[in-house]
Amino acid sequence: MSINTDHGLPFLPGNTFRDVTKSAFHRAQTLGYRNGYALQQRPTVGIGQAALLSAQLTQNEMDELSKEIPALTYGAPRHGTSLDFIPAHVAFDKKVLRFYGHFRQDVLDSPVEEYRVRRVVVYYHLEDDSMCVTEPRVENSGLCQGTLLKRQRLPKNDRGEHYHWKDLNVAMDLPAYGVVYRLTHCDARTQEFMESEGLVLNDFEPTPVDPYITHRAQPHRSYVTPPDFDHFHQFLTMDRKVLRFFAMWDDTAALYGEARPVTIQYYLVDDTVEIREVHQANSGRDPFPVLLRRQRLPKEINPACEPFPSCVLEVSRQEVCEYYSPKDFQVGETVELLGRRLLLCDCDDFTKSYYQHSHPDMELKPKDLPREETDMRREIPPYNGFGSLEDSLQNCLTLIPEPPKKDLLKMLENDQKVLRYVARLDSQNPSDEGRRFIFSYFLSSDMVSIFERPVRNSGIIGGRFLEKTRIPKPGSTVDNPAFYSPDDFAIGATVEVFGHRFVLIDADHYVLRYLESVADRIPSQTLHSMRQRLGVHPDQGMVETTGQNG
Template sequence: MEALDVSAIPNLPGFSVRTKKKNYGRCHTFQMVNGVRIEQSEGMTFDKPKFVKVPLSLDTKRVGSMGATTVQEDFKDHVKAEVTEAPAWDVLDRHVLRFYGQFQESVVETNLENFRIRHCVIMYYLEDDTCHITERKVENSGMPQGQLLRRHRCPGPNGYLNWEDLRVGGELHVYGRVIQILDCDEWTRNFFSQQGQEQEEALEPAMDSFAETQFEIGGGGRKKVHQPRSYETVYREQRMGGGHINANMQQFMEWDRKVCRFYAVFDDLSTPQFERRPFEILYFLADDTVEIKEKYPLNCGRDPFPIFFRRGKLAHGQAKVMGPLDRERKKDEMIGLQDFEIGGSPELLGQRFFIYDADAFTRQYYAQLGIALAEAVDVRLPERTVPRPKTPPYTGYGTWDDSMGSVHTLMPKPPKKDQVKLFEHEGKILRFTAQIYKAKPEDADRLFILNYHVFDDTLSIHEPPQRNMGIMTGKFLEKGIHLNQETGRLFQMEDFLPGKIIKVYNREFEILDMDEYTRKYLDGGVQRHFDLEAVLQKLREGMRQQYPLARDIFRKFDADHDGVLTKTEFKNALIKWGFQVTEEEALLIMKAFDSRKDGQISYNEFCDCLIDEDYTNAMMKVRPKLDQDVGNYPDLAQTKLEERDEREKIRSAVKAIGDVIYKHNTNFMRLLKEFAHLTHENTVGCEQITKALNTIGQSFSLEDVQRCVAYVLPDVDFEQVEYVAFLKAVVSSFHDLSASR
């Protein structure tokens, strides 16, 4: 049987013959070469990548511990190899040779020059042997510039352009253009040196007529374009009715960007409510024009259109609309600088503006003219006093706090108790003896005990029993907050002094005497005396039982997380364990913790006093007794406390102002504009910074602004702050302060 010729079967549906595959293996598209994945030659979608030789790393050589193996004997050449191949796109990535060249181009459209020298930069990329050429930009050259040749493989003398074809002093022929290579950068020279090919020295670029003209106009040449002007030339031109002297231009050149700023107000009587509106009057010395701006206060309710009169010539008197046939007003009818003075009231646009102040430049300019401006006038209106209604009398229903809650708010809330006062004065009761004032004969011998509870300002009255009295004694007034009808206020400690009269529920009592405890308390002599040594040991033991780690104990009482315990924080720690010690006693105990005696307790000092010593030869050493001499330690503690408070204020001020400037990009430019409106100089004062922040809707006190300025610009004068440097310093130092923990 003859073999079937497959090629003779027509390629039509139904006539195909199923062939059997000889190899069912899956092709490997990628392979690893020196740790880099590359595509194999079979089935590649592009040309084979370029490979370069690189030094072979010692880590890749495999040498057995028992000496040379049979494999190493068979492949001696491979074992002794010092270099290997790697893809160029991985080894030579971002390796670029840079050459500087020039080429000559003829100019046939003008008789001023015959040719033009054009300078270019040649960039050769080693990873794929591509090249692109760009031309340097020359101002007013009249020629299109930029990219001359896009990046691709260019034709060279031997096929494609190679890096060996680029030499300083040589020529590059690209698409009919001859480029002379003048120089290369330092990296390119080092590359050629490593390859054993040194580059020549740089060549001087050629000059054409256009470059020489630009050089002479720039002042670099000896030749002058124009003839020098003399006084005789100017005189002859003026006699002939010409000349180039322009008085207005002379004034503009001398006084450009010089502005006199006046601050003024005028009383607006056209509105139903009287209003004093602030303005800024700007007089431009360059062209004698005037601009009036209104300085809107915050939340004034007016539309944000600050320009009251746009910059231009301004005449005296009423505002008039000039038509095309109206004559121009004379210079004498226009507003001049002589019309402005502090305390004056010029009429502008039909309104009487009262000028009350001027900026520093204006005062300096007037001083140069021999005119001394008056001092600033205070035009601030007194704050409107809002009459406050009288507090209604206490009705007697409920407690006093409940009744006042319905007076202060429309939706009353439960009154809050003073927990600090309750904790400090718990259990303190002042007792006074009293009798009925102007009593009847049957009540003349009655005696009452008044109990005043200090911790909640409550009062209770009871009558002790007396033999053969004939009157039921006992509780006379229930404990509660009561009103003293003599003073119209709640009972206070001063109302119970002997000899005073109190009135409660229409009953008048005369205070006779007080007990010994009350007398000592009012004299300031009632204090709880503690054994400070026992308090110290009790405090140490309680702290150790609070948490297992000293770190957690320290963090518990370090309220502001600044790493030290101040006087206030240490006293709060004593109060937590119920020690109502005095200020001096608290400082004595704090001094025992503070080994350096600097007015504050650091973490190391806290651990040294809290934790017992480890087992050593000095384990049985007795701790020194508590020093009872406080010395000048209170001053040190108070100084450290004030320093910490000031440091926290500085931190808060810098963070707040930084949030305004750094987090809102528009505020940066708004502040620059506000500073430019406030002054024509590059420096401002802290008051002007505060005013600019208030203008953009951010209210800060002068002290906070000074703290921020002193932090970002140390040793700076608060009256001469460069506002551009200040804003940049605030932005750059925003992340210097860590976030609140």
């Protein structure tokens, strides 16, 4: 380690020597930890554990040393005042000069305008001497407005110089990239800044008016005389009020023509007329709903416009002298609408009351509409025996058969309610003696199923004799079908089932309870036969049948 023992000699080679007794040359530690926190501590010794002169100085002496300015010359140092330096991006942050102006744009090949005056706003940013030019947006201008020149330093000449705020003033031209912007005025802050810097602004100039905007703002002349009739009052008083006439269109003069019934509707809210054709079933005509769309019908046209074909161009309001009104529709008379002669035969009640209050002098003479009498009876073929009667009838009603509708309320109320009877087969065959059958009548669907009790060594296989179906009565027809019901199932009664005759001989107690609950709809003979067979006296009263049959 080199040290200098004489402080009067300069620290130069030859004036120092190395201390051979030093063996430690590491730097002192400046970081330490206390209670788990890192702390910075001031070094007290230098490299090789040498004493530091700064450790012997006080804080006042160190402050004086920091203020001294080193000098390269010998002698006493010169003390000067230090100036605070503030950069431009801090001093002029968010300080912008704003100038207003315009430029002229020529318009070629236009008979309406020769040029346009487009207003602009020029912003000068003091922090970096950059400028931008924007055009305020005007609604429905048809121009691409907004930013015309993005923020940048605008070149001043070909020598590489750029515009400075000292070069700007009002009532001057600002050329930039081939466009000359005329600066007319500025805002108050810009004027205050320029005058504070010693620049005198010129007098403000007015912005010229765009001739196209002036021409566009002029209203178009109109010579339409406003009518005296109040259409708004007509809308409030006559809305949803329609006159309906029943008429006959006489089209017999045309080839294959005939008289057709139509309906004429006159809307009082806007005096429009609509004609609808009344279609009949199997008439052979296309079912177009509207014969004449809703519109105002001209009654008298200007004679000067009559030679012009109306099929090429629709008639305007200026060409019509008069339109059809309610007083032109008189019941009993013939009215001609667009070349069609219509006989007004009758009208509805609202139309009659309207004419009585609004036009009492008009006499209504209703006539009967001629109607052709056609035999439209539908003949239903006889029942062929396939399927149920209602299901087979659907083939005669519609082209695509639908399942017959069921009584859902009846099905829900009588669900799982079955009346059971015991019957014997009434046959002349001796082998049918002793055969017993169980009739099950389902109240939810009025169907009957027959089950035969198996008898050992009888030679007849028992089981299902008839599936669930509705049993028609003898003499029942397709037009007037009649089916068996609990009213017909009395003890001793004969039931004919598709050519087989059965005699009812017994029933369970649930049948009696159900018949007593609806005794007002059951014949007295049927109810008496049940009580006599089951041995129940009539004075025992009614029995509730809310539960299922047992």
